[in-house]
Amino acid sequence: MRLRRSELSTPGSSEKMMIKAAASNADLVFLDLEDSVAPNEKASARAKIINALNTLDWGNKTRAVRINNIETEYAYLDIIEIVEGAGDNLDMIIIPKVKSAKDVWWVDVLLTQIETQLGRTKKIALEVLIEEVEAMINAEEIALASPRLEALIFGPGDYSASQGVDTRSIGTGDGYPGDIWHYARNKVIIAARAAGIEMVDGPYAGIKNPDGYREECKRSRILGASGKWAIHPSQIEIANDEYSPSQESVDRARKLAAAYADAEAEGLGAVAVDGDMVDAASIRILENTIRKADLIGM
Numbered sequence: 369m370r371l372r373r374s375e376l377s378t379p380g381s382s383e384k385m386m387i388k389a390a391a392s393n394a395d396l397v398f399l400d401l402e403d404s405v406a407p408n409e410k411a412s413a414r415a416k417i418i419n420a421l422n423t424l425d426w427g428n429k430t431r432a433v434r435i436n437n438i439e440t441e442y443a444y445l446d447i448i449e450i451v452e453g454a455g456d457n458l459d460m461i462i463i464p465k466v467k468s469a470k471d472v473w474w475v476d477v478l479l480t481q482i483e484t485q486l487g488r489t490k491k492i493a494l495e496v497l498i499e500e501v502e503a504m505i506n507a508e509e510i511a512l513a514s515p516r517l518e519a520l521i522f523g524p525g526d527y528s529a530s531q532g533v534d535t536r537s538i539g540t541g542d543g544y545p546g547d548i549w550h551y552a553r554n555k556v557i558i559a560a561r562a563a564g565i566e567m568v569d570g571p572y573a574g575i576k577n578p579d580g581y582r583e584e585c586k587r588s589r590i591l592g593a594s595g596k597w598a599i600h601p602s603q604i605e606i607a608n609d610e611y612s613p614s615q616e617s618v619d620r621a622r623k624l625a626a627a628y629a630d631a632e633a634e635g636l637g638a639v640a641v642d643g644d645m646v647d648a649a650s651i652r653i654l655e656n657t658i659r660k661a662d663l664i665g666m
Contacts, residue, residue, distance in 0.1 A: 370430055371395040371663050372519060372568055373595040373611035374604045379404035380413040380433070383420065390424040394604050395595065398432035401446050402464050410442050418453035432460035432495070438471055447475065451482045451492065460493040460518070465526065467502040472513035479516070491516060495568065498556050499523030500530045507556055511563035519566040519594070522556045524549055525573075547587055557592045566594040575600040585610035613657045618666050621657040624650065 376394035378385050380401050389397045399417045401410060421431055433454075435446035451458060463475055472494065479492050494516040498507055504527070511520055528535055533548070547553075553569065560567040569588035572581045581603050585596050595611045598604045613621075628646045631639035638647040646654075 369659065369663055370518070371595075372430070372566065374598050374607035375432075375521075375568055375595060376598045376601070376604060377404070377434075377571065380417040381405045381409045383416055386416070386420040387424060388601065390420070390426050390429070392601055392604055393608060394429060394598060395608070396430040396432055396460075397426070398434050398460075398462050400434045401442070402434050402436050410436065410446075414446065414449045414453075417450060421454040421457040426457075430459045431457060432462055433458065434462040434464060435475075437465045438463065438474060439465070444478065447478055448482060451479065452486065455486070456488070456490060458492060460495060462495045462497065462521070464497045464523070465500055465503075466496045466498070466510055467500050468506045469509045469513035472496055472510060472517060476514040476516055493518045495519045495521055497521045497523045497526075497570070499526035499570070501527075502530075504552060504555060507559035508562065511559045511565060517563075517565055519568050520556050520560040521568045521570055521597070522549070522553055522588075523570040524552070525571065527552065550587075550591075553588055553593070554591055557588075561592060567592065569593045569596040571597040571599045572603070573599070575602065578602065578606060582606050582610060611660075612664055613660055613666070615666060617657055618661040621654040621661075625654050625658060 372395050374394045375396040375398060376389055376392060378389040378397055378399050380386070380399040381404070386399060399420065401413055401417070405413045417433060433446070433450050436442035447461065461475065461479070463472065466472060475494065483491065494514060495518060496510060498504060498510070498520055499522070503510060507520065511517065534543070557567040569584065572584050574580045585607055588596060589611055596607045598607055624641050624644070624646045627639050627641045628651055638645055
């Protein structure tokens with residue numbers, strides 16, 4: 369388990385932005401080699417990322433790198449150079465545009481070879497982006513593709529292109545009732561939870577619309593997402609707030625869990641606390657809150 373309320377996207381070609389990312393309050397920072405880096409800068413960006421991972425103070429953040437699409441000529445060198453160069457200062461790799469379980473398997477096998485060669489005992493974790501229609505169809509098998517896999521991420525931008533979504537309706541509600549991403553988010557969350565991993569909601573482009581970003585956080589959180597991407601530092605605190613339980617809910621969850629434990633010790637299957645009936649099903653829900661609070665340190 370690791371905190372991933374906020375995952376900050378940072379261009380790997382910008383040393384200035386990586387310094388700011390290291391000093392931010394994001395739970396996870398991923399240094400990007402894909403969309404935010406021009407083709408002629410990808411090789412130099414690898415070196416900048418390695419230097420940033422090895423020299424900056426990242427505190428308790430998870431340190432990740434988003435590689436290029438594995439169907440491109442860049443991906444294999446992204447993995448080899450970053451893993452060999454950063455060593456234990458790299459926690460995770462994010463794989464974009466996966467389409468099936470074999471895409472995850474390929475990265476897993478390459479990582480295993482490198483780790484064996486380096487004598488590395490700490491396994492590098494994976495997150496994968498569900499942003500192609502093929503991936504949406506195969507979400508369940510992708511979620512089970514590797515023991516390294518910790519989370520699925522829904523990427524609405526590329527997914528819009530893949531499905532042919534009319535982007536004029538995104539964020540406006542014009543012509544489409546309700547949340548245009550409800551099905552996609554829900555399907556990815558179900559696939560992730562069934563595999564025992566987490567789901568992270570993808571980026572929200574309106575960096576000058578904090579209310580819109582907060583609303584998207586709420587929509588995915590209610591369905592079971594663990595966090596959301598931040599593409600601007602201003603979005604970090606909103607995500608950290610929205611994906612954190614309130615202190616009141618944490619205190620109540622611990623109180624109810626303790627009461628149920630006492631009742632269970634007396635041979636009872638349920639107990640009434642402050643007018644609420646607490647049973648085994650209730651405890652499963654309460655434990656989600658308690659686990660998140662423990663990770664945050666509440």
